[in-house]
Amino acid sequence: MTSYIALLRGVNVGGITVKSADLKALFESLGFSGVRTVLASGNVAFDDGDPDDEGPAAASVALKARIERALGERFGYEAWIVLLTREELERVVAAFPFDPEREGWHPYVLFGSDAAHLAELQEASSDLDAADDVVQAGDGVLYWHNRRERGVDSAFSKLTAKARFKPTTTNRNLRTLVKLLA
Known part of the structure; x- marks a missing residue:
């Protein structure tokens, strides 16, 4: 099983x-x-x-x-x-590299079916304002910490919403993933 x-x-x-x-x-x-x-x-x-x-x-x-x-x-x-x-x-959740309890921040994991798209998003993340978005590559995922005040208006959020990434990526809050494992 x-x-x-x-x-x-x-x-x-x-x-x-x-x-x-x-x-x-x-x-x-x-x-x-x-x-x-x-x-x-x-x-x-x-x-x-x-x-x-x-x-x-x-x-x-x-x-x-x-x-x-x-x-x-x-x-x-x-x-x-x-x-x-x-x-x-369990391994993806355990490897989350940021403080998931950081006040005012959303802990996200971005999953993808196209490694090239994840690599492109990772590369683009080097230009982000770390006061709003922090991204780190994981094993087949991108870990993303997003300042709550910026939310969907943040640069990385707008980037991931582009049409070319929509068919190959999906994003989940770390808290949702923890609930799935409960």
Whole structure:
């Protein structure tokens, strides 16, 4: 049995509405157990007891494609998810390099399916005002600390919102990720 976390990209924004109860029901219909949604922003924790003879990497790719196809068919949008094992997410959360309790700051993790896009965002972050945004590369992610007063108006937030990055990245608050692991 493997425990997974699925982070859906672009739901409950831009006209794509997915209710948590419907999302949970879909994952259960796919044969997963222990399905739990966290918040209304497309976060699902679940267990899959179906071992894959081709190994964990192949299983993860096939599972991701299966979930994306089911989401697209059920909710009528081009679905894209980040799929991590619970252990992978635990490592991402444990490696957060900034003080997550820093007053007035948001602790974020930016996930991506395109390493080149993450590298481009990392490179662009060197020009940021550290009083508003601080970015550091992690293992397949970018860690981002954002001053709450600037929020979506910060330079890095505007950069990540550009159309070319939207199909390959999704962002989560560290506190949401901790709730997914609880």
